[in-house]
Amino acid sequence: MSDKDQPPGDSGTPEASPKMVGAGGTAAAGGKPPVSKERRLQARRRVLRTILLTGGVMGAALSGFLPLAYAQKQRLRPPGALDEKDFLASCIKCGQCVQVCPVAAIKLADLVDGFGVGTPYIDARSQACDFSCDAVQCILACPTGSLTYHKPEFLPVRAGAALAAKPILLAKEKDAEPTLNMAERIGVARLTRPDACLAIQGKGFKGQARGAGFKGRMRYMSVDRWKPIKISAHPYDVAECDLCVRECPVKGAITIETVFAPDGSKRKSPVVHEPCVGCGVCEMICPVEPAAIEVVPREVWKT
Amino acid sequence: MSAVLKRRFREQIMVMFGREPKKPVVIAPEAQKIHLYKRGNRDLIAEKLHARAHAEHKNTWRNRRWATLLIVNLLFTLSFFLDIQILEGALTASRFIGFHLIDLNSALQVMLAHKHIINNLLIGTGTVLVLWILLGGRTFCSWVCPYHLLAEWAERLHVYLVKKKLVTDQTIDRRLRSVFWLIFAVLAVATGYTVFEAISPTGILSRALIYGPGVALLWVLALLVFEVFFSKRAWCRYACPIGLTYGVVGIISPLRIKYTLDGCFHEGDCRKVCLVPHVLDTVIKGRAVDTIVPIGPDCTRCGLCVDTCPTGSLKFEVKGLSKLL
Numbered sequence: 001m002s003d004k005d006q007p008p009g010d011s012g013t014p015e016a017s018p019k020m021v022g023a024g025g026t027a028a029a030g031g032k033p034p035v036s037k038e039r040r041l042q043a044r045r046r047v048l049r050t051i052l053l054t055g056g057v058m059g060a061a062l063s064g065f066l067p068l069a070y071a072q073k074q075r076l077r078p079p080g081a082l083d084e085k086d087f088l089a090s091c092i093k094c095g096q097c098v099q100v101c102p103v104a105a106i107k108l109a110d111l112v113d114g115f116g117v118g119t120p121y122i123d124a125r126s127q128a129c130d131f132s133c134d135a136v137q138c139i140l141a142c143p144t145g146s147l148t149y150h151k152p153e154f155l156p157v158r159a160g161a162a163l164a165a166k167p168i169l170l171a172k173e174k175d176a177e178p179t180l181n182m183a184e185r186i187g188v189a190r191l192t193r194p195d196a197c198l199a200i201q202g203k204g205f206k207g208q209a210r211g212a213g214f215k216g217r218m219r220y221m222s223v224d225r226w227k228p229i230k231i232s233a234h235p236y237d238v239a240e241c242d243l244c245v246r247e248c249p250v251k252g253a254i255t256i257e258t259v260f261a262p263d264g265s266k267r268k269s270p271v272v273h274e275p276c277v278g279c280g281v282c283e284m285i286c287p288v289e290p291a292a293i294e295v296v297p298r299e300v301w302k303t
Numbered sequence: 304m305s306a307v308l309k310r311r312f313r314e315q316i317m318v319m320f321g322r323e324p325k326k327p328v329v330i331a332p333e334a335q336k337i338h339l340y341k342r343g344n345r346d347l348i349a350e351k352l353h354a355r356a357h358a359e360h361k362n363t364w365r366n367r368r369w370a371t372l373l374i375v376n377l378l379f380t381l382s383f384f385l386d387i388q389i390l391e392g393a394l395t396a397s398r399f400i401g402f403h404l405i406d407l408n409s410a411l412q413v414m415l416a417h418k419h420i421i422n423n424l425l426i427g428t429g430t431v432l433v434l435w436i437l438l439g440g441r442t443f444c445s446w447v448c449p450y451h452l453l454a455e456w457a458e459r460l461h462v463y464l465v466k467k468k469l470v471t472d473q474t475i476d477r478r479l480r481s482v483f484w485l486i487f488a489v490l491a492v493a494t495g496y497t498v499f500e501a502i503s504p505t506g507i508l509s510r511a512l513i514y515g516p517g518v519a520l521l522w523v524l525a526l527l528v529f530e531v532f533f534s535k536r537a538w539c540r541y542a543c544p545i546g547l548t549y550g551v552v553g554i555i556s557p558l559r560i561k562y563t564l565d566g567c568f569h570e571g572d573c574r575k576v577c578l579v580p581h582v583l584d585t586v587i588k589g590r591a592v593d594t595i596v597p598i599g600p601d602c603t604r605c606g607l608c609v610d611t612c613p614t615g616s617l618k619f620e621v622k623g624l625s626k627l628l
Contacts, residue, residue, distance in 0.1 A: 049534070050476040050541075056529075057483065057542055060502045060522055061490070089495045090417040092409050093506060094396035095514055099383050108510060110517035117501045117519050118395075118510050143396045143403055144413050145421035152419055 063111065075121040076187055076280060076297040078106050079129060079180075080139035080147040084298065086155055091146040093118030097138035103217045103228050105129040106138060122186075124280025124295050131169055131249045131279065132219040132228045136180055149181050160300030161185060167277050168251035171221050180250075180277075187278025188299040189244075189254065191270060197292035198241035199256060199268045205241040208232045209287045216284055218247065231285065244270050244282035244293050251275065254282060274301050307331050307592040315582065315599025319550050321478030324584035331593045337564050338589050351568040358613035364606025371446050379513050394447070394509035395500070396427060403427030407435070407552065408545040409506070412499055415491035432552065440553020444539065444546050445578070445605035449512060450504040450523065454536055457527045461535050472535040477581070484544040504538065505545055536578055546603075553600040557622035560598040560608065564591040567616040573608035583608065586616075597622075 074084070078097050081087050097120050098106045105127045106120045115121065120138075122129055139147040151157060166179035194200055210216060212232050219228040236243060240256075248254045253276040259269045270282070270293060280295040304312070307329050318324050330338070341347055378390040379397065391398045395409040405427030414420055435443055444451050464470040487499040500506055504523045511520055526538050539546060553559075562585055569588040574580040582599045585591045597620070608617045 046474060046476060049473050050479055053475055053534070053537060053541060054479060054482070057502070058486070060525075061487075061498050063501060085495060086417065088416075089497065090413055090419070091497075092396040092405065092413050093497075093500055093510065094392040094394075095510060096392040096396065096398065098514060099391050108514050108517075111501075111519040111522070117517075118393075118506060141391075141398075143392070143398075143405060143423045143427055144417070145419070145424070148421075152421075154419070 063117075074297040075109075075115050076124055076278065076295060078120050078122060078138045078147055079136045079182055079186055079277070079279070080142075080149060080184075081186060082146055082148065082151065082155060083158065087146050088116055088119065090144045091116070091119050092144045094143065095120065096141040096143060097147060100133070100137040100141045101129070102132045103127060103130060103219070122280060124283040125291060126284070127216045128280035128284035128295075130218050130228070130247075130281050131171070131180060134169065134172055136182060139181070150183065157184065158300055160302055163277065164274055167253070167275055170249055170251050171219065171225065173251065182277060185277045185299075185301065187280070187295040187297040188301055189272045189276050189278065189280075189282050189293055189295050190299070191272070191292060192294045193288075193290065193292040194269070196288045196290075197269065198288060199270055200261075202268065203241060204237075204239045205243060205287050206235075206237045207287075208235050209243055209285050218281070218285075236287075240268060241287065242270070243285045243287060247281050247285045249279060249281055250277055253277070274303075276301070305331060305593060308596070311585075311592050311596065312599075315601070316554060318581050318584075318599060319547070319554075319601035320481045321476070323477075324581050327590060327592045329592065333594050334564055334591050337594065338591070341569075341588070347568070351570070354568065354613050355570065361610045364610050364619075368446050368605060369452065372449070372452055375447050376449050376509070376512055379509065383513050393506065393513055394449075395503075395506050402430060404431050404434075406505075406545070407431055408548040409497070409500060409503075411548060412487070412491050412497040415488055416495050416497045418492075418495075435549060435552050436556055437558065439556045439558035439602075439604045440549045440551070440600060441546060441603040442553070442556075442558065443549045444543075445603040448505050448545070449508040450526075451539065451603075453508070453523070453527060454530060454539055457530045458536055460531045464531070470532050473533050475534055475537060475541040477541060479541045480543065480547055483542055484547045487544050499544060503545065505543075539578060550601050553602070556600070557624070558604060559620055559622065560602055560604060560606075561618050561620035562586060562591065562596045562598060563616045563618070564594045564596070565616070566614040567591075567612075568614060570613070572611045572613070573617055576607040576611050578603055578605065578607075 077087055082090060095108055095118070098108060105122050107123065109115050109117060109119050109121055111117050139149055142148070161184045163183060163185055167182055168178045169180050172178050191197060198205055208214070209231055214232050216231050217228040218231055219225065220234055223229055223234070242256045245254050245256050252273055254270055254272050256268050257271045259267050261267045278295045278297070278299065282293045283291050283295050286293050310329065311327070314324070379393060382388055382390045389400060394406055396405045398404065403423050403426050405424060407428060410424060410428040413424065461470065461472070465472060490498045502522060504526055507519045507523055511517060530537050567586060569586060571586065573586055574583045577583050579601045582602045585596045585598070606619065609619060
């Protein structure tokens with residue numbers, strides 16, 4: 001073991017090589033030579049270096065725990081995602097879900113994002129999942145069951161996370177199979193800034209929902225069922241803003257209803273219902289800045 | 304397999320886990336004869352000097368390997384970028400024309416963390432397991448892993464700096480890799496999170512190549528800097544659990560490097576270019592236990608030694624198949 005494994009050791013000059021063999025023979029006869037001070041020092045430095053590398057790698061590995069520490073800072077995961085802890089355990093970080101998404105809604109997290117290097121997430125405001133694929137292809141693509149149609153028995157379902165019925169996709173309502181194969185919601189939409197909501201203010205909306213520079217895309221059945229287009233290429237002109245309801249891909253998830261304001265006056269307001277899966281299209285399309293309606297990731301339905 | 308080779312086979316497995324190779328205890332009589340013949344043979348020394356003076360360095364296997372590595376990684380990138388869907392996913396898990404392929408170490412981490420195995424994971428892991436058993440285990444490292452290529456370039460820089468006497472290679476205890484393997488396995492089970500995947504330069508690089516660069520690349524850069532200025536090929540040699548996982552697969556692999564004692568001049572050039580010189584201890588004068596010695600499982604089958612060897616004493620071999628041919 002004390003014999004240091006130095007590559008030049010065996011590449012001696014032609015004269016030295018035979019001598020080495022001879023010397024080795026005599027040393028073996030006389031027992032182990034005492035370890036020199038130099039050798040001992042070298043061995044000690046090597047141990048220190050080993051500890052250094054161990055510390056360095058383990059220190060870096062600690063960054064892997066950031067997602068657990070940041071567990072409160074929830075992100076929207078792709079449809080069919082297991083609960084956050086199970087999701088982090090099972091995701092192999094291959095990005096196959098990213099590759100199948102026709103609107104590129106799924107992105108992979110970076111080191112500084114703090115929710116798992118290479119794990120997929122959806123930033124609904126910049127690009128929501130509008131189920132343009134007509135199914136949930138990301139789930140089909142997942143090789144480890146991190147995104148799944150059917151949760152294995154041993155994983156619990158949080159109360160209110162399960163959908164009462166398979167969500168009906170409005171785009172294929174007339175098809176033989178109109179539903180999406182999703183058992184649980186990934187979040188719930190909430191009117192987080194009601195004061196900003198154009199519908200509540202009784203205002204209409206005219207123009208590009210998110211401005212000319214917005215890169216987000218969506219599938220418009222009236223344009224092309226199989227080709228999502230830029231939202232900026234589809235301007236609106238509505239007397240009373242109902243963009244979130246108009247573009248919601250799931251049947252019965254959101255409606256505009258007449259509500260009474262605290263002062264007793266009648267107002268129009270978007271109201272979210274149980275079928276909401278948390279896809280985030282309402283958040284993406286909301287024309288006010290910041291959005292009046294947002295998806296709360298991992299949120300469950302509370303009656 | 305003869306008794307001396309069986310003994311070496313077992314010893315090489317221990318060497319893979321971090322033990323330093325020892326001088327052989329038993330040497331086959333035929334090999335002993337050759338060792339004796341070579342001892343102090345003036346003609347042989349003259350022949351060696353002559354061969355050395357006329358040796359031309361080839362890069363055949365290195366070029367083939369680099370081409371393979373680049374094509375595989377490019378195929379990942381193009382599959383997504385051009386949407387040609389041949390090799391979808393990343394190195395951790397992918398689909399080759401629809402067939403699931405899952406990296407063995409990543410699969411292991413996920414299984415340990417999640418404690419549940421679905422069919423796709425099993426199918427993908429099985430396919431890859433068979434593939435790498437046939438292709439040589441750590442062949443993955445040198446022929447596919449993108450970090451390996453960067454590390455090879457970093458190694459060049461390191462060797463240059465060593466030559467200029469600006470740095471020295473600080474060796475580290477090789478047992479550390481086995482310790483890391485265990486730590487990451489235990490961490491995955493205990494925390495329920497695939498901790499290693501967060502720092503795996505293979506995964507980070509593969510994803511960066513396919514989905515675009517990220518801050519995580521800084522970690523890869525830090526590793527490379529460490530290797531250039533401090534310790535040669537430190538990550539692959541002393542840390543990477545992926546290498547050990549594939550190394551274990553390579554134990555029973557038929558594809559390997561074969562060493563022939565007869566023509567070897569024992570210059571040791573092969574050990575200088577080798578990522579894992581401890582597997583080439585057999586080329587040291589007087590160490591070969593038999594006339595033909597297969598190289599152990601920690602070998603990445605990179606072929607650098609095959610390119611470097613001036614006498615053709617190191618060659619690729621497929622066990623069983625070579626006999627047939």
